Amino acid sequence: MPRAKAKTAAAKRARNGKLHAVVLAGGAGERFWPASRRARPKPFLEVLKGESLLEATLSRARRLAAKDCVWTVCGSEHGRAMRAESGLPANRVLIEPMRRNTAMAVAFVAQRIAAEDPEAVLAILPADHHIPDSIAFTRAIRQAAAAARDFEVLVTLGVKPTRPDTGYGYIQPGSRVGNPAAGLRQVRRFVEKPDAARAKRYLRQGGYLWNAGIFVWKARSILEELETWAPDIHRALAPIRKSPKRTPRAALESAYRRAPSLPIDVAVLEPSRRVWTLPVDFRWSDVGTWESLADELGVAPGRGRVIAGETVIDDVGGNLIWAGKRPVVLLGVEGLAVVDTEDALLVVKLDQSSRVREVVAELKARGREDVT
Amino acid sequence: MPRAKAKTAAAKRARNGKLHAVVLAGGAGERFWPASRRARPKPFLEVLKGESLLEATLSRARRLAAKDCVWTVCGSEHGRAMRAESGLPANRVLIEPMRRNTAMAVAFVAQRIAAEDPEAVLAILPADHHIPDSIAFTRAIRQAAAAARDFEVLVTLGVKPTRPDTGYGYIQPGSRVGNPAAGLRQVRRFVEKPDAARAKRYLRQGGYLWNAGIFVWKARSILEELETWAPDIHRALAPIRKSPKRTPRAALESAYRRAPSLPIDVAVLEPSRRVWTLPVDFRWSDVGTWESLADELGVAPGRGRVIAGETVIDDVGGNLIWAGKRPVVLLGVEGLAVVDTEDALLVVKLDQSSRVREVVAELKARGREDVT
Numbered sequence: 001m002p003r004a005k006a007k008t009a010a011a012k013r014a015r016n017g018k019l020h021a022v023v024l025a026g027g028a029g030e031r032f033w034p035a036s037r038r039a040r041p042k043p044f045l046e047v048l049k050g051e052s053l054l055e056a057t058l059s060r061a062r063r064l065a066a067k068d069c070v071w072t073v074c075g076s077e078h079g080r081a082m083r084a085e086s087g088l089p090a091n092r093v094l095i096e097p098m099r100r101n102t103a104m105a106v107a108f109v110a111q112r113i114a115a116e117d118p119e120a121v122l123a124i125l126p127a128d129h130h131i132p133d134s135i136a137f138t139r140a141i142r143q144a145a146a147a148a149r150d151f152e153v154l155v156t157l158g159v160k161p162t163r164p165d166t167g168y169g170y171i172q173p174g175s176r177v178g179n180p181a182a183g184l185r186q187v188r189r190f191v192e193k194p195d196a197a198r199a200k201r202y203l204r205q206g207g208y209l210w211n212a213g214i215f216v217w218k219a220r221s222i223l224e225e226l227e228t229w230a231p232d233i234h235r236a237l238a239p240i241r242k243s244p245k246r247t248p249r250a251a252l253e254s255a256y257r258r259a260p261s262l263p264i265d266v267a268v269l270e271p272s273r274r275v276w277t278l279p280v281d282f283r284w285s286d287v288g289t290w291e292s293l294a295d296e297l298g299v300a301p302g303r304g305r306v307i308a309g310e311t312v313i314d315d316v317g318g319n320l321i322w323a324g325k326r327p328v329v330l331l332g333v334e335g336l337a338v339v340d341t342e343d344a345l346l347v348v349k350l351d352q353s354s355r356v357r358e359v360v361a362e363l364k365a366r367g368r369e370d371v372t
Numbered sequence: 373m374p375r376a377k378a379k380t381a382a383a384k385r386a387r388n389g390k391l392h393a394v395v396l397a398g399g400a401g402e403r404f405w406p407a408s409r410r411a412r413p414k415p416f417l418e419v420l421k422g423e424s425l426l427e428a429t430l431s432r433a434r435r436l437a438a439k440d441c442v443w444t445v446c447g448s449e450h451g452r453a454m455r456a457e458s459g460l461p462a463n464r465v466l467i468e469p470m471r472r473n474t475a476m477a478v479a480f481v482a483q484r485i486a487a488e489d490p491e492a493v494l495a496i497l498p499a500d501h502h503i504p505d506s507i508a509f510t511r512a513i514r515q516a517a518a519a520a521r522d523f524e525v526l527v528t529l530g531v532k533p534t535r536p537d538t539g540y541g542y543i544q545p546g547s548r549v550g551n552p553a554a555g556l557r558q559v560r561r562f563v564e565k566p567d568a569a570r571a572k573r574y575l576r577q578g579g580y581l582w583n584a585g586i587f588v589w590k591a592r593s594i595l596e597e598l599e600t601w602a603p604d605i606h607r608a609l610a611p612i613r614k615s616p617k618r619t620p621r622a623a624l625e626s627a628y629r630r631a632p633s634l635p636i637d638v639a640v641l642e643p644s645r646r647v648w649t650l651p652v653d654f655r656w657s658d659v660g661t662w663e664s665l666a667d668e669l670g671v672a673p674g675r676g677r678v679i680a681g682e683t684v685i686d687d688v689g690g691n692l693i694w695a696g697k698r699p700v701v702l703l704g705v706e707g708l709a710v711v712d713t714e715d716a717l718l719v720v721k722l723d724q725s726s727r728v729r730e731v732v733a734e735l736k737a738r739g740r741e742d743v744t
Contacts, residue, residue: 311738326716327717328716329718330719331720331728332724333708333720338719344698344701345698346701346703347719348704352703355687363701368699
């Protein structure tokens with residue numbers, strides 16, 4: 001065997017079964033309107049401690065995986081920003097030609113990494129979550145990765161609920177499995193976002209977990225399960241299988257065009273028989289609304305927070321304020337998010353902030369796409 | 373007597389004792405911040421039916437007085453805007469070189485008009501009041517003018533209260549006087565803005581009137597009373613008496629500099645023994661706060677009003693909204709004024725809007741005079 005070739009083979013073996021961290025940056029930029037936009041969705045916003053959620057997620061990814069094993073997947077409209085913010089080499093920033101939800105994004109990156117190493121273990125990390133305790137997070141992902149590697153299962157992190165949240169899906173865990181020290185459980189069933197009464201019941205009964213949307217699995221495992229439960233998506237991957245490192249743009253587009261738009265939860269996790277969950281109890285939030293951001297920032301009656309803004313007067317406090325150069329003055333109000341950007345203003349009662357998405361639709365309907 | 377001189381004397385006689393309408397545009401532009409500014413105070417804002425309060429006041433003035441007998445008094449920073457908006461000839465727009473409250477403004481214009489005709493009757497109309505029933509208003513001023521002419525008294529309009537307002541001064545009327553048909557009363561006493569308990573008592577007891585700050589008197593009467601009760605001000609008028617039509621700028625400035633800054637109520641009406649009030653019961657408001665403007669516009673729970681704004685979404689209603697080109701979206705809030713101007717944003721609970729003036733002071737203290 002020539003020397004160069006032997007070296008490559010050795011390097012390849014050393015890389016086999018490594019942990020890869022995949023940062024998924026999807027999203028339409030609607031939930032944090034008007035601060036977020038199609039062109040600047042939530043992961044790119046500097047909302048916590050002066051760093052963006054994406055930056056924080058990339059930090060967690062770098063703690064988990066070697067330099068060459070950090071990946072991101074994002075839409076073409078965010079490719080430039082992603083390359084700039086992540087500092088990743090161009091071949092680690094996978095650009096989706098159109099939005100096809102998480103099943104296709106996961107399939108794309110799994111196929112791409114499997115081309116180098118089908119035994120690779122992937123940690124799928126949404127780019128817009130807030131997880132303050134990165135040590136506990138790293139420990140959990142490593143435990144999940146060991147299970148994914150040893151038992152060839154799909155592992156989803158299940159967060160112990162702290163309140164009867166109706167914005168999250170729930171997991172009902174089954175029998176204990178795997179290494180007893182890790183506390184892994186089979187998944188008995190996934191539960192869609194419940195109404196308030198059921199959410200309260202889940203919390204009271206105990207045992208239910210929030211489905212955090214953080215997954216760990218081998219590239220080979222997820223591709224097998226895609227083939228079984230989402231054959232349309234698996235078939236759509238053909239051009240990527242053919243030339244995974246440099247899939248021609250037109251081929252990738254046609255792959256995406258033919259793929260159904262499904263969340264990976266629905267496409268694979270719900271039907272699959274090899275899904276485990278790792279219960280964790282660190283603080284976690286998908287920061288899905290202005291209200292949840294206010295919670296993360298500790299906004300409370302009499303205790304407001306200013307994310308941005310040069311001159312802000314808030315006499316009562318208890319408001320979340322995002323402002324620019326213009327002075328923002330609040331008198332006698334509390335429990336609001338006030339978001340003042342260059343071209344739009346939102347004033348929303350925090351407990352109604354899940355309705356912000358409706359507004360974006362309404363503005364589009366009124367022909368104001370310029371501000372969406 | 374030469375023909376030209378005879379003609380002038382005849383014209384002068386014909387003018388004697390005429391009714392002059394004087395529109396007073398003072399104000400610091402603080403109460404309606406950030407829509408109002410020093411350079412664009414309340415009278416210039418188009419807040420009601422697409423016309424400014426000044427335009428509406430000038431319309432009332434024109435109903436009362438002949439073309440040549442409508443006057444305005446304003447600060448030098450508003451002279452250009454006043455000439456443009458009023459369409460009055462330059463010699464009917466009196467420019468005050470500095471702010472010296474209403475006593476000096478009234479003294480200035482009285483002295484100026486007295487130079488043409490000391491028997492002239494002046495109706496003093498603040499430029500920023502809202503009076504929807506102009507017919508009732510005209511009738512009242514004519515009755516007051518007849519009394520001012522016949523009895524040489526100072527007449528102040530007293531508005532029948534409709535609520536226990538703590539933002540207005542009150543008048544306690546005394547005996548009936550003058551023409552019985554007009555319903556005039558002597559003023560027994562003026563009462564400063566009361567607290568809530570006293571305001572309620574006044575309303576319950578009945579008989580008390582709001583001091584509207586609308587006055588009718590002969591030029592000669594008010595000058596006599598100024599001489600008696602505010603001799604400093606009367607003395608300060610010397611340069612105006614000397615050359616009333618073209619008082620040199622420097623002389624006018626020195627007159628103003630020496631004059632004390634007092635409201636005419638305090639300087640003359642309170643001490644004077646010849647003050648009558650004409651009770652009226654038409655709708656009147658000095659539109660002193662965002663809340664009172666909201667009242668005038670019929671803002672109520674579920675019934676918001678948009679004064680200006682291209683794209684406004686207000687799901688609950690009950691808010692007063694002043695916006696520009698930027699979309700303004702309100703979700704789940706009510707009872708607010710939201711005022712979104714090019715360089716500042718105010719969100720204020722309507723019932724706290726009397727505190728807006730404090731904000732302007734606070735912004736000045738923070739070095740943000742650029743937005744005051």
